[in-house]
Amino acid sequence: MNAVAPALEAVTARPRLPVHVPWPALLGSLSSDDAQALDALAATRSVAEGQTIATRGTAARQLIALLDGQAVCGWAQPDRGLSAERVVHGPQWLVLSAPLGEGRHHSDVVAQSRVLLAELPVDPLRALAARRPMLSLRFMDTLAREVGRLDTRLHELMHKDAGARLAAWLCAQLQGSSQVVLRLAERKRDIASQLGMTPETLSRMMRSLSERGLIAVSGYTVRVLDPDALHGLAGT
Amino acid sequence: MNAVAPALEAVTARPRLPVHVPWPALLGSLSSDDAQALDALAATRSVAEGQTIATRGTAARQLIALLDGQAVCGWAQPDRGLSAERVVHGPQWLVLSAPLGEGRHHSDVVAQSRVLLAELPVDPLRALAARRPMLSLRFMDTLAREVGRLDTRLHELMHKDAGARLAAWLCAQLQGSSQVVLRLAERKRDIASQLGMTPETLSRMMRSLSERGLIAVSGYTVRVLDPDALHGLAGT
């Protein structure tokens, strides 16, 4: 078991930590029966900062949920580091579709802090899902939402310029916290990378927005001064 | 029923045409029981060229499969027409994740030829899937593959330049037909749009590739002369 990342075994050892997995946060509301069945299948493990969790193109045999910590999915290039396509904060799925689909990881995944993972081997999970219809439905819904998010990002990348993408991203962040003050939880270079621009361009766009009075930036704190104008700039 | 597009009813009338729906092409291998259950749920209808099939942001209550013809998903802008994000040839899913996820259409969808659709209302489908585990699994797999495709496109759009994207697209087309001669099935402007570039840029890239001897272009026919070099240009 855990054949995916044998090299990590030595480093991170300790399988099946006695940890509570917050399935509702990952899959939506679940019967306690279903949750227990998942618990029985899941193995948790901890991974140190900087360690590789998955490698693009290698076999993906387990679904992986990030329970705690921060990890980044993206593209590792020799001596350019890893450019972030998605930054994940627990609890959230880290690897959901690859084992269910083509069976190969789409991205390189690296821990950005010490993280706690829960892993579900896909074959037993399939067998379980075949017996528990509501569980399959929850996975269907979760996957469908993921498609929606990707569609949106693809759309923005194709049709919006850097300023609009940043504005849209800020608006999206705003929804979550329902406040006007944002604390950026990621390095700016990772934000830039997710938005498909360079750190330099992000920096200039931030400055442009603050010069126009839409936001006020101070380090990793962003205060949104004019949410409506920001929404307008984002192009709905 | 068919409340999604009441305006079309008058035009396209005839619900439940007696048509065979090729479920295996849409969902993978299926028991005949499952296929029959889906048949019982599905309604087919025909839509004329140029008609709107779905509108971004409106309620999505049915899964829609394109059985025959060609349709385009994208973004309709007033007097810029519709810019293609995805061109679909039957048989293939046209609207799969939106009803299962947020319940709103992600894109505008327009028929590019006379098309034949099969529609599955999502609520009865959910009920059916709850009773038929293998069916849910097929939907899970189909959605997971869709996520994989979107991930790939997102990755290419973020990290590859126009030339590499075109090369990658040509390589992908090549897999399907396993030949060296491609017949483009879509307008070049739609290909360009899907690749996130303008028609002018696509034209120049095509010329650049043929000047370098990688392909030979004649109208809508492309002969691939150097598949390896093309693969290299595509960046794996």
Added chain:
DNA sequence: CGCGGCCTTGAGTTTACTCAAGGGAGGTGG
């Protein structure tokens, strides 16, 4: 205090876009 990341800023360059004009294929009507 010095060091290493990270962000910022500026200058110069590249890529891809916009705008405008021209040519080919297909369809329609005289």
Added chain:
DNA sequence: CCACCTCCCTTGAGTAAACTCAAGGCCGCG
């Protein structure tokens, strides 16, 4: 049968957006 129209693709010239490269400043840490 030809003239004409329309739609689409192509090509060129100029422009604008974003990237690269290089330098400088800030912050936290040893």
